Amino acid sequence: MRTFKVEPLDTQAMEICRFRIDNLTKPIYSLATLETIAERFAGILGDPKPNHLRQGVLVVAADHLVDGPQNNQHGSESYAAIKRFNEGRTATQGAAAKLNAVVHVVNVGLEQDTSDLANIEQQVIRKGSHFFGVEPAISREELERALELGFTYADRLHADGLQVVAIGNVGERAFLD
Template sequence: MREFTIQPLNEACMEACQLRVDNLTKPIYSLAQLEKIAVRLAGIYNVEQPNHIKNGVIVFAGDTAVDGKQNLTKGEESLRAVTRLGSGHSATEAAAKKLDATVYTVDVGLEQATDTVAGVSNKKVANGAKFFGKGPAMTVETMEKALEVGFAMAEELANKGVQAVALGNVGERALLSALAVTAAITQYPMTELLTDNECTLSIQEKAERLTATLARYELSPAQPLVVLQHVGSLEIAAMVGFYLGAAVNRLAVVFDNAVTGAALLVARAINPSVMDFVFQSAAYNEPVHKAQMKFLGISPYLYYNLEMDEALGSVMGLSVVDAALHMLNDMKTFGEATVTVAEDGPGNKRQDGR
C-alpha cells in the first residue's frame, strides 16, 4: 500500500466557526449534531465558514465468495444493480440530484463483465473475491490493487473539485465479508453479529463454524491489512483506500451500512485520523452494523429501515451535511440580526453580539 500522510483538522478554523455557530440566533447548542458537523467541516476545509461545497456519490461494486456454494446467481443480481445505477434511474440517483451530486459507479470486483455497461467505470481487479472458508479471499497483490483503486478515485474526485462524498457499495454476499471483517477487528463474540435467517443452523452453530474458520487465519486487529486480505472483499478494500485517500485530500465522507462500516473499521485500524473526515448516516437493524457503531462509539443520524445498498443511506446522510451548512450560512448571528444577546444562562459567555 502506498505511503500517505493525513494532516490534522484546522483547529483555528474550527474555533472561529464554533464562535459563529454559538452566536447564531438560537439557544446555544440547540442544534446539536448540525453544529458539530459544521464545525468539523471548517476544520476539514481550512476555512472559518464553509459554504457551497461540491457533493459527489461513489459506489464501489464487487462480489463476494464467488467460488462458494451460495453463489447461485453468478453475479447477475449485481450486474442488474450497476446497470440500473449507470442508467441514472436509481433511487440513489434521484436523491443525489437534489444535492447536485454526480454518481460514480466503479466496478472493482464484480463477477460479471461490465465493459459495455453505460455509466460504469471499469476498474476491475478480479472477478470477485473468494470464499474465505476455503482460503484467503484475495491475494496480497489483488488487495493492494483494490486499495489503489480507492486511493486513485479519491484523488480523481478531489481534482474535480468534489468536497463531500456519499460512499456506497453493490455486490452479492457483501455482508459475509463485512461480518468477518467486523468480527476480526472488534473481537466481539460471533453470536453478537449474527441473526436468524432461513439457514437450518442455529445462531450458536453458525457462530461456532465461523469462529473456527476465522481462527485458522489467526487474525488480529493490530494487522488490519491481513484481516482485509484474508476475509475481506475487493469493494471493501477499495473503500478502505478511498477513506484513506479522502482524508489525505481533505474530503468529507458519509458512510451508511455494514459494508461501508467494515471498510471504515479497517481504515481506522490503519490510521485513526481517518475518523476526523467521516460522518455517519443511517441506522440499520442489522446486528453487524449495530456492532460497528458500538465499537466506533458513534450514533447514526437517520433511521429509514432501508434494505438496499447502493449508497442510498449515505446520500440521505449527505443531505444532513448540506443542512448543517445551510444553518451556518443562512441563519444570522445576533449581531447581524441586531438582536440582543443573552445576558445570563448558558449562552452568556459565548454569545457576544457578533
C-alpha cells in the first residue's frame, strides 16, 4: 500500500488571507463559509491570495446493495445515470463547463456493462452489487485496488495542473460509499 505525507497548512498564508478578507468592503464574515474556504486554500497552496484555481471533477460509478438481496433492478437506474454522463447531459457537466473544469467519470463497479460508452473510463474493480447480508460487499484486495486507483487519479489530476477536485459518485445505493 502506498504511503504519503500531508504537509501542515501554511498558517502565515492563512493569516494574511484572513486579514485581506476582513478588510474588504463588506461586513466582517458576511461571506461565511466562502471566506473559510478561501482561507483554507491559502493554507493548502501556501498563497495568501489564491485565485484562478484550476479545477476538475471526478465521478466514480459503482452499484452497492442494488435492491437488497433480491436485486430486481440489476443496476438499471445507475446505467441510465451513467449514460447521461456519457452523452454530456448532466447538471454536473453543465456546472463544470461554466467553470472550465474537466469531468472524469470512471466505472469502478456498475452492475451493467458500460464498455460501449466511449466517454466513461473503465476501471472495474468489482462488477455489480454485492449485498452484505449474503456475501462480502468488497474484499480487502478490492479495497486496496480501489484506494490505489484513487491515488492514481489524484496523481494524474495533479499532473494535469488541477488544484481543486470535486468528487462524486453514481450508483444505486451509492450513499454507502
